[in-house]
Amino acid sequence: MKDDVVALAAELVGISSLTGNEGPIVELVSKRLIKDGWNVTLQEVSPGRANIWASRAGGGVCFSTHLDTVPPFLPPRKEKGKLFGRGSSDAKGIAAAMLVAADRLVKSGEDRVDLLFVVGEEKGSDGARAANNLSATSRFLINGEPTESKLASGAKGSLRATLRTRGRAAHSAYPHLGQSAIEPLLELLPTLRSVNWPKDATLGDTTVNIGVIHGGSEANIIPEHAEAELMFRLVSDVEEVKSKLVEWVDGRAEIEYGSYIPSQYFHTVEGFETGPVAYTSDIPLLSAWGTPLLFGPGSIHVAHTPDEFVPVDELRASVDVYERLARSLLAE
Template sequence: MTDLVSLACDLVDVPSVSGDEAQVARFVASYLTDLGYHVELFDAAPGRPNVLATTDRPPRIVFSTHLDTVPPHMPARIADGVLYGRGACDAKGIMAAQIGAAERLRAEGVDEIGLLFVVDEEMGSVGARAANAHPLAGECRWLIDGEPTDNRLATGCKGSLRLTLCTAGLPAHSAYPEHGRSAIDALLDVLMDVRHATWPTDPMFGETTVNIGVIAGGARPNVVAADARADLQIRLVTEAAPVQALLERAVRDRARIDYLTAVPPLRLATVPGFETCVVRFTTDIPHLTNWGTPLLLGPGSILDAHSAHERISESELLQGVDTYVRLVHALAVRKAEA
């Protein structure tokens, strides 16, 4: 087992479901301090620290990814050269690869680099929003954001619209449902129309997709439901406004819509000589605008992220380090030619 895989394994073993990132932040901060970085822990919210590591020079290129994971925590397990566990590819393996790349670059004498690891990417990007106000952000020219792209440079990523649909009913004895009004039945009718709505498409990003991720409602099976809700995430290929208009047309006045977050799709910078892709997920990049030109790249497959078999192979991690180092070299050449 390489030190890289060992680090990734140690990171995966520290639980850090969104909202509970402090332990892994302290672990990373201690690790980077031992490597000789200047490390700052700064709270994005009470008890939820971001980690920023720099050298003696202002950071012109910053590697960044997120500390948090989706639930549930799954401890690390290694089998046949593959690391399994929550965060293996999203994004603790990526964090290990970025640290490995930074160490190789420092050994080569490249010292205008930094590492920024933030909380809450999987929820509302509270960490990225706080990091965007950091005074060192203005020193940075390039932000290399790490998400699982199979070590390809993403030319674009979809946006995201998160919302909750809420319906109200009239409770009654379930033996006499005609004396009540079911909020669950009303919600199901609304969701059926939402699922059958026609959503925008885009030549680059493809189709708008709707995921009904959570449904909840009612109190007991012998009571007509007084309330119900559904949490949705819509992957945007356009700005949010036209999708909101279509949603409101589908819902009409049958449910309350609580909009939570909206992030537009992004077209991203590319660098010659790197394989590219378009990704359907959303990142912290829209909230890190002060950290220079963003690039999106990382080892691992998004198809393994958030799954019961989340994984990343040792070869992917090693290739990730190589690709990150090569990308920084390419950016240095671009800077020299400017």
């Protein structure tokens, strides 16, 4: 395994692995791990896509992150102390740091180390859901997402919800014959900010984003349907948010709930800087892999953007942090 984490990260970033098309990067990483003497299990998630589980003695610490990225593919480039490219921050730089840290631990004689690289995290987390059915033996799971090199104390959860309003179609020249579905939705949505959503002393405020709006079919037809897709970032029990949403809607729209991930608090280790994060991860879906921790170089603020990057010095330093974290946990 390359011990230059920056070169390895650039190599991984240079392989397109958009969600659903992770096959080439899975092949490269798994072959490297086999060559370096790991016991490698490829768990097929769907045709051409697989999770990678690399193990040795087991019973210790598992490093885990995802190999897929959001579109579009952006090739790697180094500039002004930063490694740019899709996945540099989220999460191929992290994968590279974990690979190098695990290799160091093994070379020092510590073989209670596992690696779990999953597919599909950016869209539905089908890889993590499948991985939780593997026969994991680790006591601790160090999951990797960009936390700005802080050990995450907790993470907000998420809830998707769709609001639908219905009307009656008519020719737009005769609006009195129809009923718009769009107008009541436009009246409803601006009042969303007035709701007193739950707060948490550690995780902060519940937030909600109106991410997608659909409505109508043609400008000359009174619209008979409209909908808005909402994404909540949760800091409390999901039922409290659902109750407030139902009260706010007050029968003015239909509500359909989508995917849900609960908020969580994570294990922390003395001597490491900590702080909460607002995004979700695969951790709630990997309950079989041990007590969870969350750590990674880079910032979520640049993830998914055209200028995604990870600072080179921070990436190099993260290898040492992963190694120290693992040794601290193995000593518990």
